[in-house]
Amino acid sequence: EVQLVESGGGLVQPGGSLRLSCAASGFTFNTYDMGWVRRAPGKGLEWVSNIIGSGGSTYYADSVKGRFTISRDNSKDTLYLQMNSLRAEDTAVYYCAKVQRWPGAFHIWGQGTMVTVSS
Amino acid sequence: DIQMTQSPSTLSASVGDRVTITCRASQSFSTWLAWYQQKPGKAPNLLIYKASSLESGVPSRFSGSGSGTEFTLTISSLQPDDFATYFCQQYNSFPFTFGQGTKLEIK
Numbered sequence: 001e002v003q004l005v006e007s008g009g010g011l012v013q014p015g016g017s018l019r020l021s022c023a024a025s026g027f028t029f030n031t032y033d034m035g036w037v038r039r040a041p042g043k044g045l046e047w048v049s050n051i052i053g054s055g056g057s058t059y060y061a062d063s064v065k066g067r068f069t070i071s072r073d074n075s076k077d078t079l080y081l082q083m084n085s086l087r088a089e090d091t092a093v094y095y096c097a098k099v100q101r102w103p104g105a106f107h108i109w110g111q112g113t114m115v116t117v118s119s
Numbered sequence: 120d121i122q123m124t125q126s127p128s129t130l131s132a133s134v135g136d137r138v139t140i141t142c143r144a145s146q147s148f149s150t151w152l153a154w155y156q157q158k159p160g161k162a163p164n165l166l167i168y169k170a171s172s173l174e175s176g177v178p179s180r181f182s183g184s185g186s187g188t189e190f191t192l193t194i195s196s197l198q199p200d201d202f203a204t205y206f207c208q209q210y211n212s213f214p215f216t217f218g219q220g221t222k223l224e225i226k
Contacts, residue, residue, distance in 0.1 A: 035215075037163075039157075044206060044217055044218070044219050044220040045155070045157070045163065045206050045208070045217040045220070046217065047208070047214060047215040047216065047217065050213070050215070059213045059214070060214075061214050062214065095162055095163070100168065103151050103210055103211070104168065104210070105153035105165055105168040105169075105208065105210055106153070106155075106163070106165060106208075107165045107168070107174065109162035109163055109164070110162065111162055112162055
């Protein structure tokens, strides 16, 4: 069974950092692009970042560029999102998602992990 | 960037109704558009990809159509399980963008 399990969310002060992890299983991880999508309370879905299967190319929303870094460890079947200089507006549930064969939609999603940025 | 404008933002309907949700793009693109359903406290669920392809396991009452700048999601006969929030998403080019969402409520 294909599964994605996020971890690493929590409460952090403005300006702080957090690293999210997404453990993948049930598929050949290094052959699929992956992404992060978030949903802030009372808001809609917002795409955050994507990374290709090899890890060689990454893409970011303007709202997080320069502060967030997506990466992957294909030896551990794990996706990461390093979040620095966090702001109150980064408060959201963060989902990792698997991309269908490129170009593809997000067809498998994790359960989400909550990130709260507050003093 | 491609902006996606989804309408309506809220839709009240009854079980058995046929409903349509629309997404309009700020610039034309081919068919790299997806529709997702999300229920409170749950992850989004892919319904339609490539504008009109039904994801495996999704009931056939869901259908998608369109290309260019206008795309639609249709539910042919609403079931109780369909009351949720729906989002469109373009994956034609980065940055990927979602519509604002349509909350489908029971009338």
